[in-house]
Amino acid sequence: MKNDYIPFPSKILEVVRHTSIEYTFRMEYHGKVEPGQFFEVSIPKYGEAPISVSGIGDGFIDLTIRRVGKVTNEVFERYAGDTLLLRGPYGNGFDLSNYVGKDLIIMAGGTGLSPVRGVVDHFARHPEQRGHMTLIAGFKTPHDILFREDLKRWENSMDVILTVDCAEEDVACHVGLVTQYIPQIQLGNVEDTVAIVVGPPAMMRFSVQGLRNIGLPEENIWISQERKMCCGLGKCGHCKVGDTYICLDGPVFNYTKGKFLVD
Numbered sequence: 001m002k003n004d005y006i007p008f009p010s011k012i013l014e015v016v017r018h019t020s021i022e023y024t025f026r027m028e029y030h031g032k033v034e035p036g037q038f039f040e041v042s043i044p045k046y047g048e049a050p051i052s053v054s055g056i057g058d059g060f061i062d063l064t065i066r067r068v069g070k071v072t073n074e075v076f077e078r079y080a081g082d083t084l085l086l087r088g089p090y091g092n093g094f095d096l097s098n099y100v101g102k103d104l105i106i107m108a109g110g111t112g113l114s115p116v117r118g119v120v121d122h123f124a125r126h127p128e129q130r131g132h133m134t135l136i137a138g139f140k141t142p143h144d145i146l147f148r149e150d151l152k153r154w155e156n157s158m159d160v161i162l163t164v165d166c167a168e169e170d171v172a173c174h175v176g177l178v179t180q181y182i183p184q185i186q187l188g189n190v191e192d193t194v195a196i197v198v199g200p201p202a203m204m205r206f207s208v209q210g211l212r213n214i215g216l217p218e219e220n221i222w223i224s225q226e227r228k229m230c231c232g233l234g235k236c237g238h239c240k241v242g243d244t245y246i247c248l249d250g251p252v253f254n255y256t257k258g259k260f261l262v263d
């Protein structure tokens with residue numbers, strides 16, 4: 001019988017440094033996976049950490065990891081050619097059909113851009129599949145900006161509003177919270193406009209409120225939730241809120257359900 005807890009080895013193909021504590025690890029992977037799903041990354045003796053897929057390609061997935069603790073510290077000691085252990089993919093991911101043919105707003109805070117990067121990239125490459133698209137991406141400072149090259153490239157096919165909470169020097173982006181830029185969104189018919197919001201809980205709460213204030217119905221908004229997880233596959237109950245397993249039923253939720261799960 002197949003044991004779902006047994007991880008498989010995956011080779012690190014490339015490491016891209018974004019900031020001093022955030023790197024993307026390109027991992028060898030041949031299999032089906034959707035943007036917004038996650039893998040459990042493990043290192044024997046150190047443990048496991050759930051990490052979202054930030055990119056999907058032929059024979060690889062990208063995992064963008066922030067160095068914060070036991071497992072991630074150890075991952076940062078690995079280089080291209082080394083191996084990590086993975087389990088997954090887990091979770092539901094973003095169902096792109098929810099956004100096809102609609103005007104699309106994506107609001108991402110910090111590493112929240114990572115799980116939604118695959119969605120942005122898909123609709124950047126296939127503008128014929130959606131209407132007008134706006135990405136508002138916010139980071140704490142200019143040093144924290146992730147995926148700079150992608151942000152530049154995405155500007156060619158959508159409105160990209162890049163903003164930092166604070167900046168000591170002149171910066172080539174906006175300054176202020178993502179919510180401040182909601183009035184700049186070129187808004188069409190709100191019934192035909194959908195939004196994805198991913199980031200820290202407070203950012204998600206205020207961003208959703210801002211989108212509701214400009215008329216978006218809550219059923220047109222999706223969020224992605226991060227919770228403390230253990231098994232990642234609906235067995236241990238660690239991530240359970242009420243009768244919802246974040247690891248299994250999420251981490252992507254329509255806001256009509258997600259609003260009961262936001263911290």
Ligand SMILES: Cc1cc2nc3c(=O)[nH]c(=O)nc-3n(C[C@H](O)[C@H](O)[C@H](O)COP(=O)(O)OP(=O)(O)OC[C@H]3O[C@@H](n4cnc5c(N)ncnc54)[C@H](O)[C@@H]3O)c2cc1C
Nearest residue numbers: 038049050051052064065066068069070071072073226227
């Ligand atoms: C669905 C999902 C997707 C995720 N996607 C990503 C992703 O794409 N990229 C990413 O970088 N992260 C992601 N995370 C978060 C990541 O899984 C956590 O940051 C994970 O805990 C890291 O594991 P770690 O062992 O390195 O850190 P841990 O050692 O578990 O530390 C985690 C945090 O707890 C604090 N901490 C640790 N020990 C203590 C203590 N004794 N007292 C007080 N505080 C303490 C640390 O300072 C740190 O802030 C995701 C989480 C979920 C649930």
Ligand code: FES
Nearest residue numbers: 230232236237247
């Ligand atoms: S993490 Fe075990 S049930 Fe969700």
